[in-house]
């Protein structure tokens with residue numbers, strides 16, 4: 001029940017991400033910030049609290065790769081992000097909001 005309530009709460013009041021575009025990956029990353037690195041990567045800290053560094057490839061001719069769209073300063077990333085190691089978190093980032101799967 002508590003888990004269901006938490007999911008509903010997170011759906012109604014999702015955590016929000018800021019976005020920063022850079023040419024190179026920064027030395028330190030801030031939680032709840034998505035870093036768009038040049039035209040080749042997206043990186044951020046895992047939002048589950050495990051503090052793992054996540055880097056997503058955006059190079060078109062490679063696989064796996066992710067796409068992103070920035071609209072009105074808010075980022076959407078697709079497909080969803082699923083960690084296959086560590087915390088195994090699975091989530092979407094849509095219009096700057098975090099949604100757990």
Ligand SMILES: [Zn+2]
Nearest residue numbers: 046048050087
């Ligand atoms: Zn995590």
